[in-house]
Amino acid sequence: MVILQLDERGLRIYPDADAAAQDIEAIDIEGSLRFAYDDSGCKLEVEWLERNRRSKVGPITGVLNGRYRLVRSSIREPLVLADLISAAPYFEPSEQTSEMLALADELRQRYPSC
Numbered sequence: 001m002v003i004l005q006l007d008e009r010g011l012r013i014y015p016d017a018d019a020a021a022q023d024i025e026a027i028d029i030e031g032s033l034r035f036a037y038d039d040s041g042c043k044l045e046v047e048w049l050e051r052n053r054r055s056k057v058g059p060i061t062g063v064l065n066g067r068y069r070l071v072r073s074s075i076r077e078p079l080v081l082a083d084l085i086s087a088a089p090y091f092e093p094s095e096q097t098s099e100m101l102a103l104a105d106e107l108r109q110r111y112p113s114c
Contacts, residue, residue, distance in 0.1 A: 041078025
């Protein structure tokens with residue numbers, strides 16, 4: 001499962017990194033991604049397969065979407081993820097709310113702080 005936040009207060013939940021990449025355009029990831037984690041608290045990073053391209057035709061400028069994927073990094077922050085889940089005002093899809101709150105509790109139990 002992938003938990004991420006764009007330039008909005010809620011968290012988006014996806015079954016996996018591929019589903020997230022299919023749903024969120026590269027231009028939105030480039031400018032709006034605040035964080036992404038898998039459900040174990042491993043931070044995910046953007047790996048660019050093809051960068052977004054800016055173009056200009058006369059007075060009109062635009063951006064052509066690139067391609068990316070989300071990959072696991074070496075950073076593991078399960079308690080940070082638990083806090084982010086607990087602080088989120090909403091989840092998309094909303095049907096995931098109880099599962100997300102249970103995940104936050106599970107992460108805190110599995111990785112107690114010092």
